[in-house]
Amino acid sequence: MDSGTPTRRRLLMLAAGGSISLTAGCINTPTSGQVVSEEPANYCLDQLDESVPEAEATALSIDGVERQPAEELLPKDEAGYACGPQxxxxxxxxxxxxxxxxxxxxxxxxxxxxxxxxxxWCGLWAPRDGFGGANSE
Known part of the structure; x- marks a missing residue:
């Protein structure tokens, strides 16, 4: 009968150790598909100029929307501009x-x-014409 005790004890120790390892593995790890970034949330803003080339300033959007006059354009902070998609x-x-x-x-x-x-992405995001999107029904 004593020969079963070390096996049972070892099994319990392995089970306890495995549970701790699994729990530790879940702490501070990204969920499936989540990307961990070392960059601050708005790191990309330093890469962007406040003015745009004339070719873009006078161009239509990909859906043919005319660009607003410069004085009517919203600053990125007011539009809720964020680096990366949402x-x-x-x-x-x-x-x-x-x-x-x-x-x-x-x-x-x-x-x-x-x-x-x-x-x-920014808070003014609207789906492209005919493409649906996260906000479409």
């Missing part, structure tokens, strides 16, 4: 996005002032 919404799939025209991979927006990256 729930599949990003400038590149927004009706207001004006594609890059000068080859620097940074575009503009019909309603937000300054340069805009296609991979970012």
């Amino acid at each position: 729930d599949g919404m990003l400038c590149g799939n927004c009706t207001f996005y004006i594609d890059d025209k000068n080859g620097n991979a940074i575009g503009a927006c019909a309603v937000v002032a300054g340069e805009v990256r296609s991979v970012d």
Whole structure:
């Protein structure tokens, strides 16, 4: 009968150790699909100019929306501009996005002032015409 005790004891110790390891592995780790970034939340704003090239300033958005006059464009902070997408919404799939025209991979927006990256997002995001999106039914 004594021969079963070490096995049972060892099994209990392994089970307890495994539980602790699994719990420790869940602490401070990203959930599935979540990307851990070392960058501050608005790191990209330093990369963006407040003015846009003339080719983008006078261009239509990807859905044909005319860019607002400069004095009517919202500053990024008022628009809730954030570096990176949110729930599949990003400038590149927004009706207001004006594609890059000068080859620097940074575009503009019909309603937000300054340069805009296609991979970012703001609170004015609206789905492209005919494409649906996170806010469409």
